[in-house]
Amino acid sequence: MSGLQAEPALAARLGGVLGNRHSRFAVAAVTGGNVSVAAVGVPLDADFEIGSISKGITGLLYADACERGEISAGMTLGELLPLGDCEAAQVTLASVSRHSSGLPRLPGAAHPLRRTFALLLRGTNPYGEDLAELLMQARTVRLRDPRPRYSNLGFELLGHAVAAGAGLTYRDLVATRLCTPLCLTSLYTPSAASNLGPDALTGRSRFGRPKQPWTGEALAPAGGIRASISDMGRLTRALLDGSAPGISALDPVADFAGPAVRIGAAWITLEAKGRSVTWHNGATGGFSSWLGLDRDANTGVVLMSATSASVDRHGFRLLEELTHL
Template sequence: MRILNTWLSTILLATISTAQSLPTDAIAERANAHVGKNKNVGIAIGIRSGDVRWTKGFGRVSNPDGDPPDEHTLFEIGSISKVFNGILLADRVLAGELTLDDDVQASLPEGVTVPRGEHRAITLLDLATHRSGLPRMPSNFRPKDGADPYADYDANRLYEELADCRLSTEPGESYEYSNLGAALLGHAIALDAGRPYAELLTERVLEPLGLESTGIGLGNGTKRLAPVHDGLGRPAQHWNFDVFAPAGALRSSVADLLLFVDANLGLRAADSSKVLAFAREVRVETEPPLGLGWHVMRIGELGIWWHNGGTGGSRSFLAVCPDRQVGIVVLSNSERSVDDLAIESLRALLEPARSEPEVTPR
């Protein structure tokens, strides 16, 4: 589960151009250069630009043989799961069931202690925007199986960590990307609702969006689920999750994530449109700007909402630019990053916000 470094802004500042049709040849050339020996095993790309939709697979689902992945191939999407975690929070807030300023302690079982700052408690908004002061990972994260590291980390271990944890900063004070915080947020939301997290996420977020090929543990034992590979192309193990599911457990396809992109761009009717807009609303105007689960990149007046992800054998990237009705999904069943491929492709799709694009400090 990963987050892209701040060099995203530098790369996107290069001159970008568009044509009446998508620059698919250039994107395909870049993608083909990313697959092969000691590279990504398979990559699937989906693009939306206005009324044009394009998908294509590259490489192989299995190494060294097999067909290319397609838009229906299932991949582990890692930390893109955090975007859906933020949307679940948005849904429950708009339903009047929670508020962004709620103390996370209130949703946890009696006897469970959450660390507090000197001046205030950790709120749900702090967790959704990585400003809780919690570390990236728990100090008691010692997996029994390094190939499937999150499978045995349960709620009891989370509670043990919270009891012993010290905050690095006052809640709400500064950004520190935290898988622990994302896990705690989803766990608290589910406990407050009295429902298992996977069930609640499906009912409140995935089903209303029509995402039938997105879920936790989806595709086990089926050919649709792409085998995963390490950075050298060797077989790896799919990851399973317990309490850390909100931080990185989702699996999905390019086709499903393009439906999600379309809903965020306003290109398809969705009952969740208000929820999606609420989740995208920038809550923190520091660097980086943050929505609920989203990171936001600004180039002039152009806003790009994005997240990337990774597991032990997959990498992913998703971005939407509502101002230009552009979105991109890049999924791979290898441990090698697809960030640069996604960013280069995004550059080819977007018009410059101005003749000399600049990052606008917020």
């Protein structure tokens, strides 16, 4: 854990607030360039599903590829992925990165309701497609009006389009452009349950029922990345000091939910009690996560829990407390 400090008091501070539903969790706090990490019920090197914080990572890789000249914001998905002349092929990367492309949350061809019921009843992974299956589903999609609308499908396609522009798979894009330069040794994109690392946790519902891991080649850019709290702390420090690739992804460029909530490339910025907070959260069948930054105060927080109950308000609260120390 080079450059990181284990702080049991940090976990104790959160334990009473999170309550019984979060008996296995980890936290990282970044203040003044220093990273403190702690865990309860799990070892510090345990790896968690980070859920839709994966979209934030895809946003960084998208911005980085734009800066390298490999892609441009005005390019369409169809210029990078073999989508033919379907409607999804016509949307621009910029619109997808801001959730304003008109793509639905999930493709109808994936039978999302049936999969949701299976998740609730049996704890099964509602994803698992490979890239070829994702592209086949995307070709059947009809676009909606281009108002802000959260889209898992959009970010699945965006990540693979960015990777194609770089001449890499998404897995290799994450490894070479993010993990290697930032020394993130536990952050990875498992394509199947058999690819999980030895420190992978099994997530549980808020009622304690075990859930299958959310893995899949297609899913990775939108919600399939896993990492330890130590690596998430390092990533947060890099976001604050500007050393992360594609750091411009954090900068808001469009309204997302009114003028008080704006969006960059996946990252949300909102005004909270007079301060700007840049953040993303994540939720899978058995995990919840939150990463937030007060960039003006050079302070950040990561919370990850091996249960699906939300940790959002606890993350906002801890970030506020740390900025007032």
